[in-house]
Amino acid sequence: MDILSKLQAPEGAVTKRLRVGRGVGSGVGKTSGRGQKGQKARAGGNINKKHFQGGQTPIQRRLPKRGFRNPLADIVVNVNVGDLEAFDDGAQVDLIALHERRLVQGRFDVLKILGDGELTKKLTVTAHRFSKGAVEKIEKAGGKAVVLAAPAPQGNSTDSSSS
Numbered sequence: 001m002d003i004l005s006k007l008q009a010p011e012g013a014v015t016k017r018l019r020v021g022r023g024v025g026s027g028v029g030k031t032s033g034r035g036q037k038g039q040k041a042r043a044g045g046n047i048n049k050k051h052f053q054g055g056q057t058p059i060q061r062r063l064p065k066r067g068f069r070n071p072l073a074d075i076v077v078n079v080n081v082g083d084l085e086a087f088d089d090g091a092q093v094d095l096i097a098l099h100e101r102r103l104v105q106g107r108f109d110v111l112k113i114l115g116d117g118e119l120t121k122k123l124t125v126t127a128h129r130f131s132k133g134a135v136e137k138i139e140k141a142g143g144k145a146v147v148l149a150a151p152a153p154q155g156n157s158t159d160s161s162s163s
Contacts, residue, residue, distance in 0.1 A: 074109040081137045082117015084125065094126040109151045
């Protein structure tokens, strides 16, 4: 067991701080290892930002700004009726079943079933939204389209129940 009063760092773990600008004989005198002139030789002039373009007007300022992007908009994921053919006849198709079959992935707020493709199996499909064509094809195959309740709205909801 080591004696706590005699603990010290292993050999080579602790090195002396490099003192720059202390004469040419030190090896890091005069320009202090910064080379000569230029922006990076100046104090505070080392630009390490990814988007910095050497003083040129950055691309995010050069590109035109147009329209509006709603940060609170629902993320809608679409699944075609033809993709539901992968399920067995008489199966319950819901969010979990679609996720297990990898027909939907990632984060989303709304699942919408679209009418592209053909469906020959009798399925009970549960989703937030259906296109008219999708409902027709599901019911024509003998299945059922069940509409889920809309997801709760996001963002700051202000309660205006003050008298």
